[in-house]
Amino acid sequence: MVSMAVTNDTETLVSKVDVGTALMDDHRLDDIVTIGKPLVDNACLSMRNVNVFYGDKQAIFDVNIDVGANEVIAMIGPSGCGKSTFLRSINRMNDTVESCRVSGELLLEGADIYDPAMDVVELRARIGMVFQKPNPFPKSIYDNVAYGPRLHGLASKRAELDEIVETSLVKAGLWAEVKDRLLQPGTGLSGGQQQRLCIARTIAISPEVILMDEPCSALDPIATARIEELIAELSQNYTIAIVTHSMQQAARVSSRTAYFHLGRLVEVNDTEKVFTMPDHALTEAYITGRFG
């Protein structure tokens, strides 16, 4: 019933067919300016005029947004709106995509993420990432968590490493379930446990920021609830940016929500506001299930 009609560049109407003419016709893509409060005072991540291209195709258009320290920010939007692309450009995961080009300014605690002198391995230690599908290494549970600390030389003694592994698993809420079988393969765990293992692996190297790209979309509701609970706990020590397709999840876990639409950042506001009284008609249309 609803189709997104993006024609050529001169005629880029956001979405024309059936989506309430009064609502949509006014919103030309080129005119979208982010509304709400995208910037904060205590920014941990600060992004300005970010554009991302895949070859000739532009995926992100002039995005300005801050992520505050110890904040959980949710990024939502229809498929293909660029939210994952944007998330991946924060820890330079897009470097692995050859045709991908990022312009603009992305700062982590004031340091330029795209500075040629920036050590990408170190950057990704500071900005960890959790993916949609749990992807434990084909190693033991212990080694999965110990891998990062070993790589970065965070522990000089076995006892120290043991301690890091235990604390990380405790923080990820997995310790009680796996403490008796640390040497068994991580791939033998259930989906939800694997995802928590991946989170433990991420926090083992004490990142400042954790990026989560739909961390629960492959999990059942109970495992999802566990992860959401975990996000709330982790937010006391980490800054978290989460991309999610579940609007209820965004509503539950985040303090601010950013809505992306066809590569544009349409609105950033307190989550409570976004889900009761969004400022932008496009946000409203998306979260109420009128298109997406």
Add this chain to the structure above:
Amino acid sequence: MNLNLDQHISQKFNEDLESIKTEMLEMGGLVETQLTDAIAALEYADSELAEKVLKREDRVDTMEVDIDEACTSIIALRQPAASDLRMVLSVLKSIRDLERIGDEAAKIAEMALVLCEQGDAPRGYTEIRHISSSVREMLTDTLDAFARYDSQAAIKTMRADKKVDLDYKSAIREMITYMMEDPRSISRVMKILWILRSLERIGDHSKNICEHIVFFVSGEDLRHKSESEY
């Protein structure tokens, strides 16, 4: 105002929302009839009509429960957000006020029955006629504003409540003079006072519903605000 309530991807969701709105307006229509009939029963000393109003009161209650359940099920099954959520919430709140209006109409019908039996000169009826016509107009305008999602009309109706309050106060003063003039009339005038009181309450409930409409349409919460603020 176009809130595009019928533009969901899920057709069933459209229908569910449309249906609570329709049912609420239907309930509003019934409550309106209750009020009109209760006043007519009083005015024309028609005890049959008053009985009818009392009998129909059950239907108002049943409708409230039914709509309440429909709203609960929408919240549970659809997790509405933004304007949809505000719509469901304002319907939920409005049906409470409608139900109370129904109660007040029934109270008026009860008084009408007693007054019918007693016969006698209809002192205070002019005031009742006057205030009831303002209050009925308020109720009709309120339901219209809801049907059209018109927050401006709702605000206009909210302002009308002030006049009802003033008229109510002056009617009370007048009733007091009747009682002072002739103490034998006290019991009878007391009943008129109860009716005036019910009418004044109906004005308040209509005003509440208007506040729910404004909340639904524009997200503003006008409760406990003075007139100058809206």
